[in-house]
Amino acid sequence: METSAASRAQPSPRETLDSVVIRFAGDSGDGMQLTGSQFTTATADAGNDLATFPDFPAEIRAPAGTTYGVSGFQIHLAAHDIRTPGDAPDVLVAMNPAALKVNTKVLKPGGLLVVNTGAFGKNNLAKAGYDVNPLEDGSLDRFRVLALDITKLTLQSVKGIGLGSKEANRCKNMWTLGLMYWLFGRERQSTIEWLHRKFAKRPLLAQANIAALNAGHIYGENAELPHGIGAYRVPAAKLEPGEYRNVSGNQATAWGLVTGARLANLEIMYGSYPITPASNLLHDLSRLKHYGVTTFQAEDEIAAVAAAIGASFGGSLGVTGTSGPGVALKSEAIGLAISTELPLIVVDVQRGGPSTGLPTKTEQSDLFQAVLGRNGDAPLVVLAAATPGDCFYMAVEAVRVAVKYMTPVMLLTDGYLANGAEPWKIPDLESFTPFPVSFRNDPEGFHPFIRDKETLARPWATPGTPGLEHRIGGLEKQEGVGHISYDPDNHHMMTKIRAAKIDRVAKDFPTASVDQGDARGDMLVVGWGSTYGAISQSVRTLREQGRKVSHLHLRNIWPLPEGLGELLRSFGSVLVPELNNGQLVKLLRSEYLVDAESLTKIAGQPFRISELVEAVQERLNRSLQ
């Protein structure tokens, strides 16, 4: 916890913090995700900047009390601008021994540990792999421990409401939330309203949960807390004026697709097969039927993309969303969309791989698959969102590029962006320039593969249009007329044209520029995707230390933006941190012949700011020697 000097000068009943990182951890059934999201809403209301990181197991309900069933939710809140959910938590709420076991190694020394002793029975200790109760053996002495029998306190608070013991016991997350609200000076009102809505049909449950929430809060007010544990305030951050909301990456992607389709004057046909962590896109879009959205839960990944391609042929915007394994299955069909030059959007919410990999953990290891992963020379456009809110803008951009160039576009997000939330300034929709599609309807001189001279896009002629009857397919086509052609020179030319069309999209992208720092210096840190926050924050720290480091973040992965090669060569060294085994770095090295160095992390977890800062420092110090 960063304590500001100002707060010490003005004694107050609450200690003022500039920022704090809190992690809620418990059993998958303990309701930690709900607790975390409620704390998030209350924190947004308090005017803090914030970032969140839900971290949950792949099992829906792993055996209770085990370490692999631990579900966590981390929130970073601050009185200033922040960009990541924080490195190590300052505060850990551990609802059972397994949650403690999994998280003690990340809690900062001196950090506040709130423990539910009621869950520290012999059985739970054994399930978590503790021979001795860690609350009694001194192993937690480096933390400030607030050990409470939350189970018992919760049961007392809901006594007399008439719940069964199981239901009463399940209110303990709300008791804990109440205590946390008091500790950090948050308002309870939004949660109370939410509980009324959630349990509108079961008023007893609403009553009990609210009673538990209030009891936790009152406990904080009245109890004599151990020495060194007090109440805190985190003042509001100075955010850009405007209307804000919290948004997760998947939500923002769904809304961006709908907005993009509106700007293109198209309806959406979203074909998808449920897959973690992309399913929420299907859920969100299926609720937006009145926005011109048709959703199709297909029999498999291939059918999902094939239906999207069929819909694009018919004049809708075909979109499919999935994760890495799904993209692998869709590869042949994506090649068909490339060959027939139809617009198509493929959203890849990346997760740990290969194969089934780590379904609920984040990773950036589909970059090669996106750029290169198809049979034949099969180029398409690849975009990558940098933050949850950026998913909105990149989804709009994906639609714009797909319809303008008649090409598939792959939009890369990942599990961290998809599930993480951040305060998001609601965009001004008027500021987007519409790009309405004009379908071909004039039979005069029509051929399906006659191209626009500027974009090289072919005309979009849809079934139902008199006089434009034509056939398309995955066989090679004769340039212009589009008939099947096995002519060697024609195939050579068509391959070159397909590549040239995608290359031209680069002219439509902003030229490469640094996000932070100067256009030359000792080191350029090049990132892409969800590592934006961590890289940005670490480069800021390094620059404050006087290091000549800059940050460039790629949102256009393919084609790469113009001017990138010159920028890369303007720095003494180039470091490419990625949550994979080094993919963008190889692309940059092969495209620009620069000696870019890779920094990899393949742990299913985002980069910590500290590890990036140290990695850069170490390299810069080495080059000075």
Next chain:
Amino acid sequence: MSPNPPKKQYARKDFSSDQEVRWCPGCGDYAILAAVQRTLPSLGATPENTVFISGIGCSSRFPYYMNTYGFHTIHGRAPAVATGLKLANPDLDVWVITGDGDGLSIGGNHLLHVLRRNVNLQIMLFNNQIYGLTKGQYSPTSQVGKVSPSSPLGSVDQPVVPTRFALGAGATFVARSYDISKRLPEALSAARTHDGAAFIEILQNCPVFNDGVFDLITGRKTGPAHQLWLAHGQPMRFGTDGEKGLRMSPDSLTLEIVTVGENGITEDDIVVHDETNHSLAWMLTDLPGVVALGVLYREPGPVYDESVGKQRALAEERFGAPDLEALLRQGHTWTVT
């Protein structure tokens, strides 16, 4: 222009593309193509509203020869592409062209789902019991023992019965015909009139890799004894002189071939065809010694693309006009000043 221009009368040539047909000489596909090109104008189809969607294989070249919209997609996936197209534009008249390998092997999953969803389109499955385009390997409908480049000692795979697969998948229309049959247009017409997914198996001769495999059924001399033409409400009679028929065996509750006038069998013993009887259709898929042709099963059900459209209309009615500004503000928002 007059307010009601006379409807253009289309002819076979209006449905024929300028592309040279490249099937092997003598291929059954020629006859099927001709039947389709002849039949469509008589059904009031227009080239601009008609779409042929195929997968991969000999049969899947079909769209190139039709002067309609066409999409030669990837192996086995035509039903999924067609489903997406119908969702984008339900007014189109969509025909899926597939084969025994494309539809029942690599694309079996999609065939299952397009049928059970009952998407409003027609599926023509050309069954030649062989992989033609890859030069003659046994297919999922090849008979056990089929000697081929990949089964030199004969195939040991049990074949799938396409019409049985379709019925099992929940198809609402199942018919069977053969390439050179004069009655193929009847099946095409019935399929096009049907609301929902209409499945037609078309027995098709491959003169290069599986020549004559259906000769007994389609031969001029042998045909009558092996073809049972179904007609709704009519007794199931066949044979050179119509002397044979199908009777429900009281012992096994299966259909058996009998001769009217022999062993005390009369016309009254012959089962009358009922297109809406699923159990009967099931038995007709695979009869010993005779092949049922025509409409085996027809029982309309909810149509997928219509149901999807209704749900969208319902959402529009319930939630009102789309409002992106409101969408981005749903839930909790706050203002920073």
